[in-house]
Amino acid sequence: MPARVLKVHPADNVIVALRDLPAGEQITFDSQTYTLPHPVGAKHKFVTEERQPGDPITMYGVLVGKATQPIHTGEPITTFNLKHDADRYGLDRKQGYSWQPPDVSRWQGRTFMGYHRADGRVGTRNYWLVIPLVFCENRNILILKDAFERELGYAQPEIYREQVRELLHLYQAGELDKVKKMQPFVEPSQLHTLNYNQPVVERPFANVDGIKFITHEMGCGGTRQDSAALCSLLAGFINNPNVAGATVLSLGCQHLQGNMLEKEIRRQNPKVDKPLLIYEQQAGTEFAMLSQAVKETFLGLVQVNKQERQPAPLSQLTVGLKCGGSDGFSGISANPAIGHLSDLIVGLGGKTVLAEFPELNGVEQELINRTRDEAKAQKFIDLMQTYSAQAEAVGSGFDMNPSPGNIKDGLITDAIKSAGAAKKGGTAPVADVLDYTEPVQTPGLNLLCTPGNDVEATTGMAGSGANVILFTTGLGTPTGNPVCPVVKISTNTALKNRMPDVIDFDSGPIIDGQQSIDENAEALLEYVIQLASGDVTTKAEQLGQDDFIPWKRGVSL
Template structure:
């Protein structure tokens, strides 16, 4: 296992003793003399915080190593103490290899005062939810209009806090124009607005509208994937029931969705109502029928849904990163990984996705697979995905965004080596493709894109009842039905964007807190969020992002 070694008053970090790239934990000036182990280094460039410099001279073609793995190849000679940039380092990884040696792992001892239970919602099918939503699902983009109409009227009328604070602010200014002729009163403030009225059905957390731009004009495989994803959301333990709206002639057919739901819930334990636009003479009649049925269903859901103590092993946590920076892989992601190891040790489940951001650490992951066939399946999915990317003229090395690069993630392999830390160190118990569903306790791998919302959409669909999302630059992404906790990699961003960050792991960089200390804090926050006693910032911000992965061509 990689051991972190911080030297010289937390100025820089050699993550693994085999690394020849060093991370600057604070801005380092040109001319500074540092000692890393037996290496004496004089910096020949200014090294910005989060960026890397060479531990020793590298010739053109030499491999760059971080986290103990290859993360790049020098495209020209790089001098000791030189800043690593996209101009002198290209993406490079090791060749795939399969191993059949048993992976040895021992679960960590529980944290002091670690919780063994949370207050969850036990469903009739045995699954446990961390929230309770009624969802509205369009089978095709043609039905988004109906959902938009319902979204305008239902949440505000039922007290779910959907009245925008900006709408309130605008209304106050309009009143001033009518009475004074100009909106000049400086007393009006957004801070005076409370967007959380008392809901009519307090045991139901809200209504969610899963609008999307798919369902027709696509390949049959893509329509099938959409149906499978929507069935996952409808049968998700955080869903109390669903209203499905279709046009009637779309490729994503109602009968296909019904069959997918039956496969997941043969006993039909959850109410699902279907409305076909083309079967109604007037859309107003259909919408009024939906509103009536929704109120009846919400009343029933409110009576039937209660939280009760359940084992922590019922948690299924999806781990995600977005807007990553040069600290993500040494603070936020290792903290998440440590907490996930503790969850797996208690019998819980973890889902690690974003396969383009596992590029370069494939061999490490294969070595952790509980069965040889899991390693083979993982590599096959990686190869297949990469071929599809290459078929349109791109490759995984183009994954890093300008923001990633600006903040020190120079290659995709460098980004991936840090991103993989979210999965902890436990054995991989299952590997499956989108839009699959996790069925085994332990660490699962789900093939998704690296895009934030496509990946979180897939994680919730795979059964995650909580998502932990690390960010170094600040990303407000949420999910319609699953709480998304934001973990910052650095304290500067956490202070600046406090409204979106739930936990700051920046104290690892400053040396003020340990990995275990922050891991325990994250575990506690997960239990509080799953119990409904803490509202994730993404939920408060109404971040209800839903984007199904479009893998096929439009026809």
């Protein structure tokens, strides 16, 4: 019979409910019996000992809050009786750390089929990127998107256009009452296996996985710091190993100039060798600019279509680690699973990227201990303290991070959320610490400063060179990325069954007792190898979920 409760760490004074537990239920755990005076919902926690105001609450072995009201043994923790708190951290508290890498012999010599770039990196996709330097060009980007996607087979199926067409036909026939009485459209019977990425027309460029069109609201009118950050981010996207070439539209008078982008691309990656096409609208008419862009982009596609997948070692994987729409199971199923996968990738010589600095609040000291280079540990401290101070200055500290959905599903304080979120980083030593848009270059676990915001974080990881992103969710999040496949991993099987068109992989068997964390992680790694080889695509790719939000370096949690 599956377990009903779980104690995450021996030092914890809370126990997690794995099932809904009614009031009066008796729970025996580690030879102790607890009678629950109130119901405890699945994913929530109850205390194992009496707590008075000011007493600490510990989960994952770290301080996650302090009681604000008396809490009796067996009572659940809530926003009413608990407030966020976390331990202090610093270089002066740094302790030694040793790591035993996992056994990776099963994957030694394994390869994936990827696109080899001139700089030595390997892409899991072969994309052509079309981007604006300034928001004034967004309309022109969308014009190109419609033209290229429809004619070259990259457009989404016209499921919803067909629905509108049917409604319009009834309306024009004078049958509006029939429209009002219609039952909702029935989902396709093959929903669980439906590939929305199936081309409407045959694709002439078999080796081009897609043409990706990005829009944004920046490039001019903000601060020069904003333009510089955008420049670094766009350069990072062009340098991403999943990108084969790029078309760039410029108005001409904006802060971010084309020569600035070219310079930043070379600064980040002196070995870059990709076609880069830049067009300026103020040099002539819109028609002339777009017509030239269409022709030369088409010729660029002809060239990059000559590139073919070739075997590459797993050490060429750069895997982003992200969670969003988290719940009380995130830190005990999906996050530890991708944490173990991270350790496997590190053991194989690859790179992993743990971002979301607001969601490392309370586990800073553990990460400092795992950072062998003291200068890098100090860089992490500086980035965390600067970010935290900026948030507090506008009345939005890290303690305000949990969303209503997080809280409803058991993540009562930011420290609880962060302690579970940090499990995505596994146990490997921290190899490097990077500020936003700095490229990932060092094999091992990298810490990357980004907000916790789903799209800002995934955008940042792709901009730093991730060629696969693993994204855990307990509530269901459809986030994707223009240039990097984003694998959606459910923390519970009920979510997988409820949202099969969003979720790619299920870590729910960990909660149900059907798989260990290691077993689930190993199955996920096999899926990642297939994904990196192009044998499967993510649901976000199939749905055309290409989310892109640059971080303006202001306060965003």
